[in-house]
Amino acid sequence: MAHLSPFAPVSVPAIPPLAGMTFATAAAGIKYQGRTDVLLALFAPGTTVAGVLTTTKCPSAPVEWCREHLAGGQARALLVNSGNANAFTGMKGRETVSASAAAVARTLGCTPAEVFLASTGVIGEPLDPAKFEAVLDDTAARLSDGPWVDAARAIMTTDTFPKVATRTVKIDGVPVTINGIAKGAGMIAPNMATMLSFIATDAPIAAPVLQALLAKAADASFNAITIDGDTSTSDTLLMFATGQAPVAPVTETGDRRLAAFRKALASLTLELAHSVAKDGEGLTKFVAVTVEGATSAKSAKKIAFSIANSPLVKTACAGEDANWGRVVMAVGKAGEPAERDRLSIWFGDVRVAVDGARDPDYSEEAASAAMKKPEIAIRVGLGLGRGKATVWTCDLTKEYVAINGDYRS
Incomplete structure (x- = not known):
């Protein structure tokens, strides 16, 4: 039996009858x-x-x-x-x-x-x-x-x-x-x-x-x-x-x-x-990935999914590691318009990268604090247009491997 999700509601909302x-x-x-x-x-x-x-x-x-x-x-x-x-x-x-x-x-x-x-x-x-x-x-x-x-x-x-x-x-x-x-x-x-x-x-x-x-x-x-x-x-x-x-x-x-x-x-x-x-197999984190400044909303969504589906990004979230290099990787591989030197990245409210490089005011302590929260927000600014999209995911843990390693048994 899988461990109860940390986001499981304390109580189930009352659902009224539905006529018909x-x-x-x-x-x-x-x-x-x-x-x-x-x-x-x-x-x-x-x-x-x-x-x-x-x-x-x-x-x-x-x-x-x-x-x-x-x-x-x-x-x-x-x-x-x-x-x-x-x-x-x-x-x-x-x-x-x-x-x-x-x-x-x-x-x-x-x-x-x-x-x-x-x-x-x-x-x-x-x-x-x-x-x-x-x-x-x-x-x-x-x-x-x-x-x-x-x-x-x-x-x-x-x-x-x-x-x-x-x-x-x-x-x-x-x-x-x-x-x-x-x-x-x-x-x-x-x-x-x-x-x-x-x-x-x-x-x-x-x-x-x-x-x-x-x-x-x-x-x-x-x-x-x-x-x-x-x-x-x-x-x-x-x-x-x-x-x-x-x-x-x-x-x-x-x-x-x-x-x-x-x-x-x-x-x-x-x-x-x-x-x-919030009930992803073995999860410990709920992650929102927002991409803005894309050439279109469709492009923003594709890049957001590239980030959200990356095992390296997801394991970094599990390990509470503010590894913004993995986000850069996921943006670059998405196959959508992106310019390295316009890229900005935030973990929560902490900007960790700007203009294609580490933020001059980067604080490892502040970035790590953002990653320790149960809900993590990753935001990417592309600086190319007005396209924006948010997708939601969770982290990737050892428990996920355990659940799926013996799923049929």
Whole structure:
């Protein structure tokens, strides 16, 4: 069992029920006996769905299933398991997905195309659909509107704490709720969410609008975190809109009533993304990397990821070593416009380099103090333009190696 993240919350926030959604969890023995490893959710008729999925060329069978059925824009059910990713499992994996969706459809009274699936865990091991079928009837009989933390726990693998978040905003003066859960602790790099996350709202939002909202929110949150630079086969972010709030449906992305909702969704996805990065396998530090003065925001983000994904930068953070030379290295290798003699670097509020050389007022003591904090801010100024981006990561420790050295055992 991994050590509890130093950023684990002292208490889990209370998540309100969400009209039009019920769920239950089960222990199906997917990988371990007696461990909760299945989440089943039921949505009200008319629920719309949107998704952002991994860009890997080796996607899991559930990812392929979701990609195929997102086009329909309608959802009635969600089935998630932990312990087995059902990835790199060939025709058997696809058969498991089809059989599982059919079993859920029979149990809940909908069509298989309205059932969305996600799996997380070991890659390359066949997943037996009979394990789902054995618990579906009992799980369906226990469907309720909470507690949401149970749903978050059911999808954990090497996570050390459940990740939940909620927001309430108004549309036309009517309160609407947005709830979300996430999991992820390793194999985390963007394109897309590098984990599993499921968000639901009772607002009535058309599927194309929901898709636009979710994609934008993901780009600034789940697509701005990295733990180890490895993009999963199974990354799935799904959002469901049950339409149970008594307001007129939102059918256009430019609807002015969405202003507060859009901000709340961005805030919620960023909170969940930070929770993922703060539970990186074996971490001791949470690191924000900001690049400014780039030729474009896209260029700034690429350079920021070059820094955030560098094992040498990450191990320096673990060792509380103010090694700004490693940051210089990561900037230079990114393949983006950068000029050595314009470069400035900060650790926290301490400027350690300016105009392409060590700061004349450099203080090892001040820089080291910045690196000893639980949360480290690395900032780079390129002096080339107005492009700016921030990404979030964690340090790389011996514990990470230990966790991943025996992951399948």
